[in-house]
Amino acid sequence: MKSKLTYDLLIIGGGISACVFASKYLQNNINKNVALIEVGRGLGGRASTRISKRFKGWELNHGAPNLNICNSKNNLLLESYINELLDKNFIKIDDSESVSLDKYSYKEAENISEFSRGVNYISLFSMGRLSKKIIESNNLSGKIDFYFETLIIDLKFNNNKWYLKSKNGEEFTSKFLICSTNLLAHKRSLEILKTNHIPLRKAIPQNIDKKIDSLLNYLEKQLFVPRLTLLIYTNGNYSYKDFYTKKNRYFYLTKPQENKYKFERVIFQLIDKNKLGIVIHLKELDLINSYLKSKDEDLFKQKIFKSFNEIFKSNASIIPLTGNEKISVMKWRASQPSSCPVPLSLQLSEKCRIGFCGDWFEGDGFGRIEGSILSALILANKFKNLN
Numbered sequence: 405m406k407s408k409l410t411y412d413l414l415i416i417g418g419g420i421s422a423c424v425f426a427s428k429y430l431q432n433n434i435n436k437n438v439a440l441i442e443v444g445r446g447l448g449g450r451a452s453t454r455i456s457k458r459f460k461g462w463e464l465n466h467g468a469p470n471l472n473i474c475n476s477k478n479n480l481l482l483e484s485y486i487n488e489l490l491d492k493n494f495i496k497i498d499d500s501e502s503v504s505l506d507k508y509s510y511k512e513a514e515n516i517s518e519f520s521r522g523v524n525y526i527s528l529f530s531m532g533r534l535s536k537k538i539i540e541s542n543n544l545s546g547k548i549d550f551y552f553e554t555l556i557i558d559l560k561f562n563n564n565k566w567y568l569k570s571k572n573g574e575e576f577t578s579k580f581l582i583c584s585t586n587l588l589a590h591k592r593s594l595e596i597l598k599t600n601h602i603p604l605r606k607a608i609p610q611n612i613d614k615k616i617d618s619l620l621n622y623l624e625k626q627l628f629v630p631r632l633t634l635l636i637y638t639n640g641n642y643s644y645k646d647f648y649t650k651k652n653r654y655f656y657l658t659k660p661q662e663n664k665y666k667f668e669r670v671i672f673q674l675i676d677k678n679k680l681g682i683v684i685h686l687k688e689l690d691l692i693n694s695y696l697k698s699k700d701e702d703l704f705k706q707k708i709f710k711s712f713n714e715i716f717k718s719n720a721s722i723i724p725l726t727g728n729e730k731i732s733v734m735k736w737r738a739s740q741p742s743s744c745p746v747p748l749s750l751q752l753s754e755k756c757r758i759g760f761c762g763d764w765f766e767g768d769g770f771g772r773i774e775g776s777i778l779s780a781l782i783l784a785n786k787f788k789n790l791n
């Protein structure tokens with residue numbers, strides 16, 4: 405039998421909200437025994453980086469490519485944290501070109517997308533490394549145990565203690581629990597984890613804690629946008645027609661184009677002088693489903709190349725693709741919450757010793773990194789006085 409792993413605090417999930425929470429929590433609780441459990445191979449979650457094993461030297465951000473902050477001026481907590489990340493040289497202002505792709509003209513894309521509003525910041529590393537840097541900052545490296553490739557499938561709360569079970573059979577115990585993902589509290593867990601009960605509901609039955617009941621009621625109605633990300637590893641000599649040298653270049657499609665081509669945006673990512681990667685974000689449900697069902701991956705890829713070349717046909721900076729570039733695909737079943745944000749007042753149940761953070765909470769940053777960071781900062785403050 406595998407041994408039970410016991411901690412003061414367990415964090416489920418290793419996305420940016422978990423990393424921000426952990427770094428802030430540990431700053432005030434350096435002697436606590438803390439572990440982070442993540443089903444993926446590394447940190448970053450939906451703001452992470454694909455390090456290709458097949459294609460050497462390629463590291464492409466396949467989720468969020470950068471972060472945009474709309475509301476820091478009205479929120480001192482967020483403003484001071486962004487300043488901290490700037491001072492540490494983890495992020496800088498993203499002055500990459502960001503344009504709306506229009507049939508007739510190029511326009512500034514500032515307000516065309518929820519992902520380009522406000523002040524845009526880019527990580528000085530890959531997005532996955534940004535999360536790692538955050539959790540290791542303030543000399544916290546080594547102060548936390550990591551369990552990667554570990555999927556939590558079951559929760560129990562008994563005698564003021566949390567008991568977690570992973571798919572691999574590990575058992576974890578803790579005094580406090582943080583869920584930086586709402587998978588274990590949402591009905592999609594039934595299909596993904598192949599269980600008959602939403603794990604949080606099973607752990608805290610109805611009428612034990614009004615806050616948990618209310619949180620679960622909100623999540624009952626929360627929907628998610630699925631996305632498909634295509635990573636195109638261009639051929640060796642591929643570059644821009646002009647001499648653009650910044651790290652990223654973002655092209656947003658207009659609504660009519662999005663309807664026609666099913667692309668949401670196309671992001672060029674410069675890996676090094678000879679490697680220019682292209683990441684295409686798609687959020688059209690029909691297309692995603694047809695891709696998931698399709699047996700003919702090649703046909704799908706050729707459609708993508710054709711659309712790409714049509715979109716950029718009369719573009720002064722983009723060279724067409726040849727059709728023999730390599731592609732890999734990332735399927736996001738739940739890329740972004742799209743409705744029913746959860747009130748921040750439900751973030752912490754002292755009675756059940758559980759806290760929640762992530763982009764699924766209310767506020768300007770709902771569904772974006774901004775919301776993930778802010779909810780983590782607020783939760784860390786709420787945890788300051790808990791022992």
Ligand SMILES: Cc1cc2nc3c(=O)[nH]c(=O)nc-3n(C[C@H](O)[C@H](O)[C@H](O)COP(=O)(O)OP(=O)(O)OC[C@H]3O[C@@H](n4cnc5c(N)ncnc54)[C@H](O)[C@@H]3O)c2cc1C
Pocket residue numbers: 416417418419420421422441442443444448449450451466467468469470471472519554555556557584585587588631633685736738739740761762763764771772773774776
């Ligand atoms: C394709 C795409 C493009 C995006 N573009 C932008 C953008 O341009 N700007 C922007 O601000 N935002 C963007 N977003 C949204 C942004 O990525 C998210 O808002 C943010 O990364 C969420 O971080 P988080 O920590 O709240 O959650 P997550 O990153 O989802 O972290 C939760 C983690 O928990 C893990 N996990 C879940 N369940 C379990 C379990 N049972 N056991 C163990 N581990 C578990 C998951 O693997 C995940 O790593 C984009 C998202 C996607 C997918």
